Amino acid sequence: MSAPVIPDRGQEEALTDLLVSIALEETALAHFMNAEAEKIQAVAQMMEEGEMTPEEVLDFQRSVSKVMRTPIKKEMLLQFKLEDVLDFLEEIPPEPPIEVQSNTVTASGIYEGVTYTDTATVYYHVILEEENNNEEVNTQ
Known part of the structure; x- marks a missing residue:
């Protein structure tokens, strides 16, 4: 396995790349959470139709709670990352005219x-x- 090639980038380009990576991660998390929401809707429908017992619903709820911890933690990390990037962007001197x-x-x-x-x-x-x-x- 070869070493990754790291492109030569200036500070502003690197910060732009970080912002793009944050946006892509946010999109991925949104898709993940949407999939979980669809599962919850399906279980709610099954519960209304009497196809699931209360114990099964509680097991499912515990499972969803465990699964949702990861994206919540990731959201917090992305918020820190975004705040750091925005702080750095404020420090970059403006481009010359x-x-x-x-x-x-x-x-x-x-x-x-x-x-x-x-x-x-x-x-x-x-x-x-x-x-x-x-x-x-x-x-x-």
Whole structure:
């Protein structure tokens, strides 16, 4: 078994990944709890129809109580995780202002009596650094 590959991520990307993981875990827990709720509804129907004895219903209730402890504990851990991520997000300094610029070039030429025209547009952004008042150009 090989070691897992850990992608190189910045702090903000890592925190975003944590938020996504929290959302996915919450979704999984919701599906799990919904399945338990459907079981409870089925047992309630069976109880109304007289298909289960009170002892069987009590056994089922104890079983549900034990099963539901795990998602409740997980919810508490996810709440702590979410609070920590939100605290870290508040500590991240804001992104520097970004200005998007573009250059458009049009070229025309005649070849064997036919005029050809082509246009290309390039977009790039300029990151303005407030501390040094320098401009750094990053083309993307």
